[in-house]
Amino acid sequence: MxxxxxxxxxxxxxxxxxxxxxxxxxxxxxxxPFIYGWIFLWFVLTSACLWLCWTLFDRHIVEDPA
Amino acid sequence: xxxxxFAGFILLSVYLALRARGGRGPQSVHDxxxxxxxxxxxLVFFLAAGEIYSIGTMVGFPxxxxxxxxxxxxxxxxxxxxxYPVGYFLGPRIWDAGKRYxxxxxxxxxxxxxRSRFLELVVAVTAIVFLLPWGQLQFTGLVAxxxxxxxxxxxxxxxxxxxxxAFVYIAIAGVRxxxxxxxxxxxxMVAAIVVTGVAVAWEAGVxxxxxxxxxxxxxxxxxxxxxxxxxxxxxxxxxxxVMPFGVQNFFTAKSAATIRRTQVAMPLYMLMYPxxxxxxxxxxxxNIELASPNEAFFAAVTQLLPSWLVGLVAAGAAxxxxxxxAGICLALGPIVTRNILSGMPEHRQKASSKVVIVLYLLGxxxxxxxxxxxxxxxxxxxxxxxTQFLPGVIAVVLRMRVRATAVAAGVLxxxxxxxxxxxxxxDLGGVNLGLICLVVxxxxxxxxxxxxxxxxxxxxxxxxxxxxxxxK
Numbered sequence: 317m318x319x320x321x322x323x324x325x326x327x328x329x330x331x332x333x334x335x336x337x338x339x340x341x342x343x344x345x346x347x348x349p350f351i352y353g354w355i356f357l358w359f360v361l362t363s364a365c366l367w368l369c370w371t372l373f374d375r376h377i378v379e380d381p382a
Numbered sequence: 383x384x385x386x387x388f389a390g391f392i393l394l395s396v397y398l399a400l401r402a403r404g405g406r407g408p409q410s411v412h413d414x415x416x417x418x419x420x421x422x423x424x425l426v427f428f429l430a431a432g433e434i435y436s437i438g439t440m441v442g443f444p445x446x447x448x449x450x451x452x453x454x455x456x457x458x459x460x461x462x463x464x465x466y467p468v469g470y471f472l473g474p475r476i477w478d479a480g481k482r483y484x485x486x487x488x489x490x491x492x493x494x495x496x497r498s499r500f501l502e503l504v505v506a507v508t509a510i511v512f513l514l515p516w517g518q519l520q521f522t523g524l525v526a527x528x529x530x531x532x533x534x535x536x537x538x539x540x541x542x543x544x545x546x547x548a549f550v551y552i553a554i555a556g557v558r559x560x561x562x563x564x565x566x567x568x569x570x571m572v573a574a575i576v577v578t579g580v581a582v583a584w585e586a587g588v589x590x591x592x593x594x595x596x597x598x599x600x601x602x603x604x605x606x607x608x609x610x611x612x613x614x615x616x617x618x619x620x621x622x623x624v625m626p627f628g629v630q631n632f633f634t635a636k637s638a639a640t641i642r643r644t645q646v647a648m649p650l651y652m653l654m655y656p657x658x659x660x661x662x663x664x665x666x667x668x669n670i671e672l673a674s675p676n677e678a679f680f681a682a683v684t685q686l687l688p689s690w691l692v693g694l695v696a697a698g699a700a701x702x703x704x705x706x707x708a709g710i711c712l713a714l715g716p717i718v719t720r721n722i723l724s725g726m727p728e729h730r731q732k733a734s735s736k737v738v739i740v741l742y743l744l745g746x747x748x749x750x751x752x753x754x755x756x757x758x759x760x761x762x763x764x765x766x767x768x769t770q771f772l773p774g775v776i777a778v779v780l781r782m783r784v785r786a787t788a789v790a791a792g793v794l795x796x797x798x799x800x801x802x803x804x805x806x807x808x809d810l811g812g813v814n815l816g817l818i819c820l821v822v823x824x825x826x827x828x829x830x831x832x833x834x835x836x837x838x839x840x841x842x843x844x845x846x847x848x849x850x851x852x853x854k
Contacts, residue, residue: 324467331460332612339456339603347588348656349596351452351603355459356656362463363649366470370646377639 323369327362331355384531387693388700392547395566395701399551399559411728414556415486415716415735416633425561426635427644431651432564433627434462435571437523437703438761444662444682445675451599453607455659457614463649464619470645472623474638475779485633487713488626488771489721495778498786499724505771506721508797509626510742512767513710517746518753519760520703520710521545522676525750527699530680531692541750544700545743548707553736557634560708567705570698572654578679578695579657581686582664591660594667609812614762617817621769627713629775711739766804766816770796773824788831796823 338354345353403409412418421429446454479485483494489506492498524544525537533540551559582591603611622628635641658679664686665678672681683695715735719726726734774789776782796819803815810818 320471323470327464327467328616331464332615335456335460335612335615336608339608342602344589344592347592348659349452349592351456352656352659355456355463356653358463359649359652359655362466363646366467366646366649369470370642374639374642 319369319373322365322372326365327358330358330361383689384693384696385533387690388531388697391566391570391694391697391701395563395704396550396554398562398566399554402558402562403554409556409558409732411716411731412486413558414732415712416630417557417561419481419633420636421561421634421640422636423640423643426631426640427647428564428568429557429561429634430628430631430644431568431648432560432702432705433631433709434465434622435568435651435702436706437520437527437699439658440571440575440679440699440702441523441526441676442519442761443658444665444679445677447599447659447662448665448672448678449675453603453611455662456603457611457618459652459655460611460615461618461622463652464615465622466645466648468619469623469648470642472775472779473632473641473645476623476629476775477632477635477638477641479779480629480633486630487717487720488624488629488775489717491629491778492774492789493721495781496784496786496789498790501774501786501790502721504790504793505774506717508767508793509717509771510714512764512797513626513714514742514746514749515760515763517707517710517742518749519764520707521746521750522760524700524703526674526676526680527696527703529677530684530699531696532684538747538751541747544704544707545747548704548711549736549739549743551704551708552711552739557630557712560705560712561634563701563705563708567698567701570694571702574683574695574698575654575657575661577691578661578683578687582660582682585686586664586667588660591663591667595663598666598669606812610814613812613814613817617769617814617820618761618765620772620820621765621816624771624775625764625768626717627709630713631709707743711742714742715739762816763804766800766819767797769816769820770800770823772820773827784827785831785834788827788834791830792823792827795826796820 334354339351341350341354343350348356410418417425443455443458446458476491479491479495483490485491485494487506488509489502492505493502496502521541521544525540528535528540528544551563623632632641635644661682662678664682665672668685670678670681670685672678680695680699683692687695715738716731718738719731719734723734770793773792777784777789799822800816800819803810803819
């Protein structure tokens, strides 16, 4: 359950859930409109979430030998 | 000069295809289409990246931003990004089911689980119908890329040339050729995008480009645009990995862990997009006159880069289109020979698939010539139909006991409604019409399943399930 929350819940919350907020910010970060900067940030964060799932839960699953 | 470099890379790709075949005897059907399930993380990664970052990335995405502003940029990035978490959880289960039923194609999964000829046919036929726009998308992009080289032939010749190349790759070594070429294509594509982005930053600077562009397109999104972006991101991220070629890619993996590891790295690959966004906004900020929005990226390329680099960029773009075409063909061929024409012996499936592939390529060519479209509209079209397979796929991987008739009715209801809504074009307040259809699809499936008595699809083998490592 926790696994789904980290791997699936967090990225969806960040990218879809917070999109209205991100779109309303009228700042530029590093020369880029905030909305783009926000999505770019989630490229790294999503990867981090999945990496956490992998290290915490899935790395130790023994493959079905059949 | 550009043409020379371009031709060099294309020749290199054909050489790689030949190498991919190297030293093997005659290829079996399974090896030809899913590499006998032997690929490790690297090849699965490149193969998947090869097919996800189609020519839509270099041509369609900048074109969409150019024509419609940030709404299109945001949903395009968002949906691909969120598809990876979906793939992380769904992919290993699809792989598992594929092994259980010895599947090559997406309809094979349905056949194995539901044992219903009707459902198998529904999935097979509609998969092909909704993949026609995907092929059309590649051809439209290829024409834009080849024009960027300064080739002023009729689009028909450019398209036929592309179709021929795609066919050559497949005919040489099937999915193994695709995987090898994918490595070359990804290196070229990333190099091309980064070089162009850096050139823009160098010549014009990041801040000035976005500020100049903001005088042409607003960075703010209306409520309607926001709703569209959010619902489309959700809908399409759910659909990406039920694309018939996406499912088939999972089948090439050596193990379920291989798939998980590729999904972890996938989002990082998207770090090329900032460069691409910059190049797209350059075309807007400079007010470059374009014959079509699809030429936005190449307008920036030809303005900023020396001729030999233009050749490299065009080769990267063309290979991405060709590879995706090859991928679709490798998915559609066996769908026809295994799932539609039943009872064909395995040794004839390979040769017959090649005939089907030629027919599919011809069909896409005709569509491309008859109905030119903004590329991102074509992406939407394919997803409306294909995502409707998702409830069925979930039933398969979770071994749910759902009636085949209910699943088939759900798929048909979802897809039928999608077509109606697409052509009637009613005001949905920005909500992605496919998402509505998906909800209807699930509702129809559930209601019908209850009405029919909700009996099991077929007797299941409890022994295997108990051993599954995914039982938690």
